[in-house]
Amino acid sequence: MDITSAKYITDLRGGESTILVVIDDTPMTVPQDPSNVHFQAILEWAEEDGNEIAAAD
Amino acid sequence: MSRARDIADFGLVSSRLDTVGGSSGALSNRNLFQNGACLISQRGTSFPDANGMTLDRFKVTRNGATRNVVTQENDGPTGFSKSLKVSPSTADTSLTGSDLSFIIINLEGQDLQQLAYGTSGAKDLTMSFYAKSNLTGNITVSNEVNLGPPFSSRYFTISSANTWERHTLTWTGNPDTAIDNDNTTGIEFQMILAAGPNFSSGTYNEGWHTTGGDRVRSDNINLSSSTSNYFQITGLQIEVGDTATPFEHRSFGDQLKACQRYFAKSYPYSTAIGATTGKAMVQTDFHENNQGAGYREKYDFQFPVEMRASPTITQYDSAGTSGKANYYITVSSTANHTVSIGNLNARCLGGYSDRSTTIGGWAFHYTADAEL
Numbered sequence: 001m002d003i004t005s006a007k008y009i010t011d012l013r014g015g016e017s018t019i020l021v022v023i024d025d026t027p028m029t030v031p032q033d034p035s036n037v038h039f040q041a042i043l044e045w046a047e048e049d050g051n052e053i054a055a056a057d
Numbered sequence: 058m059s060r061a062r063d064i065a066d067f068g069l070v071s072s073r074l075d076t077v078g079g080s081s082g083a084l085s086n087r088n089l090f091q092n093g094a095c096l097i098s099q100r101g102t103s104f105p106d107a108n109g110m111t112l113d114r115f116k117v118t119r120n121g122a123t124r125n126v127v128t129q130e131n132d133g134p135t136g137f138s139k140s141l142k143v144s145p146s147t148a149d150t151s152l153t154g155s156d157l158s159f160i161i162i163n164l165e166g167q168d169l170q171q172l173a174y175g176t177s178g179a180k181d182l183t184m185s186f187y188a189k190s191n192l193t194g195n196i197t198v199s200n201e202v203n204l205g206p207p208f209s210s211r212y213f214t215i216s217s218a219n220t221w222e223r224h225t226l227t228w229t230g231n232p233d234t235a236i237d238n239d240n241t242t243g244i245e246f247q248m249i250l251a252a253g254p255n256f257s258s259g260t261y262n263e264g265w266h267t268t269g270g271d272r273v274r275s276d277n278i279n280l281s282s283s284t285s286n287y288f289q290i291t292g293l294q295i296e297v298g299d300t301a302t303p304f305e306h307r308s309f310g311d312q313l314k315a316c317q318r319y320f321a322k323s324y325p326y327s328t329a330i331g332a333t334t335g336k337a338m339v340q341t342d343f344h345e346n347n348q349g350a351g352y353r354e355k356y357d358f359q360f361p362v363e364m365r366a367s368p369t370i371t372q373y374d375s376a377g378t379s380g381k382a383n384y385y386i387t388v389s390s391t392a393n394h395t396v397s398i399g400n401l402n403a404r405c406l407g408g409y410s411d412r413s414t415t416i417g418g419w420a421f422h423y424t425a426d427a428e429l
Contacts, residue, residue: 001109011399012355012409018401027380029398031367035241037428038369 001038003045007054016056083297088305089164090114091315093186093293095129095139099313099322100424101329102129105146110428112141113316116163121156122149123251123281133291134187134221136306140291143250149281156253158281163429164295165365166203166236166243171297174202179230184246185301186293188213189221191286194278197261198226199247202234206267212274223292225301231265240365242429246295249273250280250288317361321368321425330424335375335383335390340420354418355409357400360425364403368425372396375420382421384414396421403427 006021009029019030021042030038045051091097097113107117107127117127124147133140141160149156172180184198197212199205209231213224236243249256252273259270280286292304313326322330323339341356360368374381374392382396396419400407406423410416 009397009399011397011407012353013399015399018398020397026371029370029372029401031369031401033367035239035366036369038426 001041003042003051005054006042006046006051008056010056019053085305087294087296087302088307089168089295089297090162090293091319092312093291093295093304094137094306094312095133095141095291095293096309097312097316098129099316099320099326104128107143110320110426113320114162115141116161116428117143117159118161119158121152121154121253122147123152123156123158125158125250125281130289132289134223136304137187137291140187140189140289142287142289143280144287145281145284147281148284149251149279150283152251152253152279152281154253155255156251156281157249157256158251160248160250160290162246162248162293162295163242164244164246165429166239166241169236169243170238172230172236174231175233175235177232179232180297181227181229181299182244182295182297183225183227183299183301184293184295185223185225185304187221187223187291188215189219189289190215190278190280191218192278192280192288193218195274195276196288197249197252197273197277199249199272200228201245201247202231202243203237204242204245206269207231207234207265208262208267208269208272209265210261210263210272210274212261212277215278227299227301233265247272248290249277251282252277314362318363318365319426319428321361321364323422323424330422331373331377331379333375333377334422335420338375338383338420338422340383341385341418353409353412354416355407356419357405357407359405360403364425364427365429366427367402368406368427370398370401370406371424371426372398373422375422382408382419384410384416385418385420386415387417390420394419 004022008016009018092114104111104127107125111127126144126146128142130140130142193215195212199210211226257273257275261274262271339358376392383390384394395411396408
């Protein structure tokens, strides 16, 4: 699983429950659900130096 | 039919029920695994460099220099029409370090509580399946509780090349480690097709243990030794108790629903993900009227079944471009637009359009991935 970018998405109620992430060159929407394996991978990716989940637009 | 014959037939049925019941398992729905007959493959039928999910519920993973092609084959032992086939695409004749190729089979923890792991009454677990390979030799299967440790391995031997053989492996219950009672992985089985010394250099151990290097037999086959090699499997059944009962066949529809707890798609079953088609896209109801500047069309869609967890969503427009959607202003639509996904949970996804674009409604295809 190769993550190259991640950015929070602001929903219509102003919350940030999902993350727009590019995994293996494919854009995906990942929920902030601890039992979602992609969310787990994003958290690990974000702990590495130089990686950060970008703020929502 | 005579009364004597009726009584005789009833006796036969009772005897068979006793056999199944004696295994401590259920009389029906015994298989704890979905898609054991390899019928369902929503993601496609060929996976050129497999390193993740392949046929539904079957993950094929590699590490180091090993590379594999995975296919769904129209081949199986008598009574089975499909199987999963692993073939190396790159030869790795001398495995080193953490080189690894293996099939992963995950079971949800909340579905395994009847095993009573972590208690003195922990029950045995039996895996049975049909396998075929051009290689003969031993293949290790590691059982890992809550993704491990603890580990406990078993192995089976392919005795006759290019021949379907049935194998049965039984693990004793683990009285020390309880399986997490939730929707995460309770037990992971790893069927080892090639393993470097980091996994096989220790003393192969069938008891419950915590040393990763003791998981794999040193004489495990190396499927990666030649691109001419292959390994096939089908009829996989995992059941409570120490007895392997006959494979419990279930309908395509039943199996598809069971698999959709972990992966679903909007495309028709036989349509490839990312295909150029607008058929069966999820779409908003009202898409023939331009709603004007600043309007955001929001809509929620339910998944076919409640999923294991909130899934990861990948969108596709009608041109097959990932991350994109179609916008309607009139009855026709154009591709390559943006729909953001919010309100995402195990039951539904909600999407909303870009405020800066004039729109009447939108549509897209999706895959929803809640695999373990």
